[in-house]
Amino acid sequence: MAVDAGLVAWVAEAMAPVGTVTHRAMMGGATLYCDGVVFAIVADDALWFKADKVSDAEWDAAGAARFTYSMGEGRTGSMNYRRAPDEVHDDAEELRRWAALAIEAGTRGPAKRKK
Template identity: 80%
Template sequence: MAFDAGLVACVAEAMEPAGTVTHRAMMGGATLYCDRVVFAIVAADALWFKADASSDAEWDAAGCTRFTYDKGEGQVGTMNYRRAPDECYDDADALRRWAALGLAAGARGCAKRR
């Protein structure tokens, strides 16, 4: 399954004030970077923002579910990405506001690895 290139293009356009968005294909989806920091993925025809322990409470309060996938043999895996709120799909300001949480989580992840 190919990722939704139109959704990636919309995210890139909305994020222009924040930085340059690039992407890499990954297992039927795409990983999104803003100025080389991972901040989101596009998978299962949806946008998912990077999350971490520092931002989980805000995602939980907004009712944004975690990204899950089928690991096979009846097992479900999770990745620390949260489904973008519906408002992100038609409001560039809302998308940037939620993406900022993903960018911050991505930056914290980069700092941990250094």
């Protein structure tokens, strides 16, 4: 599965007033960072924002589905990401609003240990 380069470019363009968006390849998708903070992933040609226990209620109220994936043998796993509301795909202000929630979740997450 290829990463939707147009979607990644749109997110970077829309987020320019907030910070610099970079990305890294991740299992057929991409992890998106805003000024070094993980805030989203692009997988299955969709944008998924980082969530956590603090922000879950807001994502639930918006009807944003959780990111799930097949683990084989009929098992399903999930990650702390929520599907971006439809309006973020054509409204930069809405994208920034939801991304701000995701960036907050990213900053609350545990810091990565250096090797």
